[in-house]
Amino acid sequence: MQLVRRISRPRHLSLTLLGSLLPLAALADTPVTLKNEVITATQTAHSELSAPASVSVVTREELDKLPVYNLADAVKYLPGVHINPSSTYGRKEIKLRGMDSDYTLLLVNGRRINSRDVLTSEYANDFDLSSIPMAAIERIEVIRGPMSSLYGADAIGGVVNVILRQAGNQTRGGVAYSYETPTEGDGGDSHKTSGYISGALIEDKLLGNLIVEGTDKAAWRSDQTVARGADAAEHRQDASAYGSLSWLLDERQTIDLDITHRQDDRVANWYPSARYGVIQNDQEMERTSFGLSHTGRWDSFNSRVRYYYEDVELADASALMTRFNNGIVGQAEQQNHTVDGQLSGVVANQLVTVGAERRRTEFSHNQNLGTETNVDQYALYLQDEFSLGQLDVTLGGRWDHHEVFGSEFSPRAYGVYNLTDNWVIKGGVGKSFKAPAIYQSDETYSIAACQGGCRVKGNAELKPETAVSYEIGTLYQNERLEAGITLFQTEIDDMIISDRWRAGYRPPVMTYTNISKARIRGYELQGRYALNDVLGLRGNYTYSDAEDREAETPLNNTPQHLASLGLDWQALPALALNLDYQYVGSQWLSTPASGSQESGAFHTLNFGARYQATNHLTLNGGLNNLTNEKRDNVAQSVDNILMGRTLFVGFNYDI
Numbered sequence: 001m002q003l004v005r006r007i008s009r010p011r012h013l014s015l016t017l018l019g020s021l022l023p024l025a026a027l028a029d030t031p032v033t034l035k036n037e038v039i040t041a042t043q044t045a046h047s048e049l050s051a052p053a054s055v056s057v058v059t060r061e062e063l064d065k066l067p068v069y070n071l072a073d074a075v076k077y078l079p080g081v082h083i084n085p086s087s088t089y090g091r092k093e094i095k096l097r098g099m100d101s102d103y104t105l106l107l108v109n110g111r112r113i114n115s116r117d118v119l120t121s122e123y124a125n126d127f128d129l130s131s132i133p134m135a136a137i138e139r140i141e142v143i144r145g146p147m148s149s150l151y152g153a154d155a156i157g158g159v160v161n162v163i164l165r166q167a168g169n170q171t172r173g174g175v176a177y178s179y180e181t182p183t184e185g186d187g188g189d190s191h192k193t194s195g196y197i198s199g200a201l202i203e204d205k206l207l208g209n210l211i212v213e214g215t216d217k218a219a220w221r222s223d224q225t226v227a228r229g230a231d232a233a234e235h236r237q238d239a240s241a242y243g244s245l246s247w248l249l250d251e252r253q254t255i256d257l258d259i260t261h262r263q264d265d266r267v268a269n270w271y272p273s274a275r276y277g278v279i280q281n282d283q284e285m286e287r288t289s290f291g292l293s294h295t296g297r298w299d300s301f302n303s304r305v306r307y308y309y310e311d312v313e314l315a316d317a318s319a320l321m322t323r324f325n326n327g328i329v330g331q332a333e334q335q336n337h338t339v340d341g342q343l344s345g346v347v348a349n350q351l352v353t354v355g356a357e358r359r360r361t362e363f364s365h366n367q368n369l370g371t372e373t374n375v376d377q378y379a380l381y382l383q384d385e386f387s388l389g390q391l392d393v394t395l396g397g398r399w400d401h402h403e404v405f406g407s408e409f410s411p412r413a414y415g416v417y418n419l420t421d422n423w424v425i426k427g428g429v430g431k432s433f434k435a436p437a438i439y440q441s442d443e444t445y446s447i448a449a450c451q452g453g454c455r456v457k458g459n460a461e462l463k464p465e466t467a468v469s470y471e472i473g474t475l476y477q478n479e480r481l482e483a484g485i486t487l488f489q490t491e492i493d494d495m496i497i498s499d500r501w502r503a504g505y506r507p508p509v510m511t512y513t514n515i516s517k518a519r520i521r522g523y524e525l526q527g528r529y530a531l532n533d534v535l536g537l538r539g540n541y542t543y544s545d546a547e548d549r550e551a552e553t554p555l556n557n558t559p560q561h562l563a564s565l566g567l568d569w570q571a572l573p574a575l576a577l578n579l580d581y582q583y584v585g586s587q588w589l590s591t592p593a594s595g596s597q598e599s600g601a602f603h604t605l606n607f608g609a610r611y612q613a614t615n616h617l618t619l620n621g622g623l624n625n626l627t628n629e630k631r632d633n634v635a636q637s638v639d640n641i642l643m644g645r646t647l648f649v650g651f652n653y654d655i
């Protein structure tokens with residue numbers, strides 16, 4: 001049985017002409033077909049139009065157009081997405097609708113990836129964003145808005161779900177290479193190589209694929225950094241391999257096995273303060289993941305049972321940390337074990353999904369924690385999808401039990417009203433939560449902060465964060481036109497923040513606390529328009545007002561205005577060109593010397609070209625940051641440096 005809602009949509013052309021195009025929606029009601037399948041919103045199949053959530057999809061074709069090194073690069077042009085430079089050496093984080101990156105849940109094939117305790121977000125943990133080789137990705141689904149009713153903690157801001165390539169009977173393979181070099185500053189050259197092969201080991205019975213990828217990205221130095229000799233972007237070397245096997249037991253049952261291994265090494269010369277001068281950060285992370293699942297497609301329901309495991313080991317030889325710990329190199333290990341099961345079936349014309357999950361996190365750290373720490377979590381969830389005339393309703397709820405912080409119930413209600421086959425009104429409300437991480441709640445765990453001048457330790461009195469979110473909007477799509485607007489608001493209670501030095505307040509030891517309330521509200525405009533068969537426009541705009549309601553101050557690193565505009569031109573049958581403009585409005589940044597200061601807006605312009613040289617060979621190239629834009633003095637004072645004009649070239653050879 002195939003459980004799919006048949007409200008359809010066209011192939012994703014990603015966004016433009018914004019809300020002003022909505023009146024044109026009544027002019028064209030051509031029925032369209034289900035493409036760009038979305039499963040993250042409900043764990044059942046939908047189109048982007050019918051999905052009960054604000055959702056965007058990045059396809060494999062779109063990933064091949066530009067140099068993409070991690071998930072942040074892949075989703076940066078989507079509505080509601082802000083790629084924030086989270087450290088002084090070029091790391092990034094994904095923020096959705098103005099909310100911190102810790103509220104963005106990262107999934108791979110619906111399974112969470114998580115190393116937040118091994119390397120805390122205070123130290124710019126974007127290792128999770130690089131955990132999967134980009135060559136292994138089939139598509140990326142981004143859900144903006146809370147999804148705790150299905151996925152539990154950490155999904156307050158939304159979900160980024162990476163769907164990996166699946167093997168078929170046909171033998172396929174290919175190699176790819178890309179090179180990138182900045183046109184100013186020193187270093188920064190990057191080489192990325194990948195290869196894949198997939199097909200049938202036993203036709204119609206055993207399918208498999210193998211994907212390998214490696215990147216060597218040199219450190220980049222710029223005269224914009226505070227200290228001479230400091231790196232604006234760190235040196236990265238990584239190598240990864242992903243393999244999967246699918247055993248087709250019969251027409252109804254499949255057993256899937258997948259294994260991923262990645263080595264990710266980072267080195268950077270960093271300038272924390274005049275007290276320490278330029279020091280070296282050296283971190284090596286090794287990650288292994290394993291998944292085993294059984295999927296059944298029965299007469300009246302579908303079933304899934306799976307186990308997945310993740311082992312993350314970090315060797316942290318960063319000078320700032322080792323000075324705090326008598327020269328000892330940090331050795332941290334986090335193991336995540338998850339067992340879950342799910343049933344979906346039609347009951348009295350309603351699509352019902354029920355599931356359960358057990359998750360254990362095991363964590364050890366030689367510089368922190370008295371002993372190894374184990375945390376167990378359990379969950380049950382239920383979802384019901386049904387129709388009342390033209391209104392499609394999704395109701396869901398999830399009960400989570402955390403052995404330290406107790407139980408939370410996260411309900412959600414969402415409706416999609418079908419004005420026509422191409423035009424819907426969407427809206428809903430949901431509750432979500434986020435339990436404190438081990439590094440935030442364990443009093444024996446502390447990290448260096450204040451540019452090396454203090455420590456921040458865990459607080460056992462922390463409470464989980466909870467949030468209630470609302471959204472309502474409308475979306476229209478046909479083969480040539482897409483236009484939509486969505487209003488959103490999230491109220492967070494007991495938001496967890498890290499204490500920081502400020503004028504007249506410089507204690508050597510600080511901790512994490514709950515603030516009473518924070519509010520993020522705003523709206524998104526998105527659209528696209530195909531002028532003809534060869535020329536298309538796309539764009540989006542997001543306004544978000546993020547405020548600490550207790551202090552009545554804006555939240556840091558949250559620009560009020562984000563906008564993207566793009567032009568796609570099939571100049572020749574074999575030559576495709578694209579131009580992308582992105583605007584990031586002013587935002588408040590935390591500066592150690594002066595507290596929060598407002599950093600001005602900046603914009604970037606990127607150009608790309610893709611040439612189909614033969615049936616098997618594709619060439620691509622272009623320029624990022626074409627105008628060589630720089631950020632202002634406030635951003636540069638904390639070494640938030642925007643990489644200058646950069647040339648990239650590459651090729652894909654597929655058979």
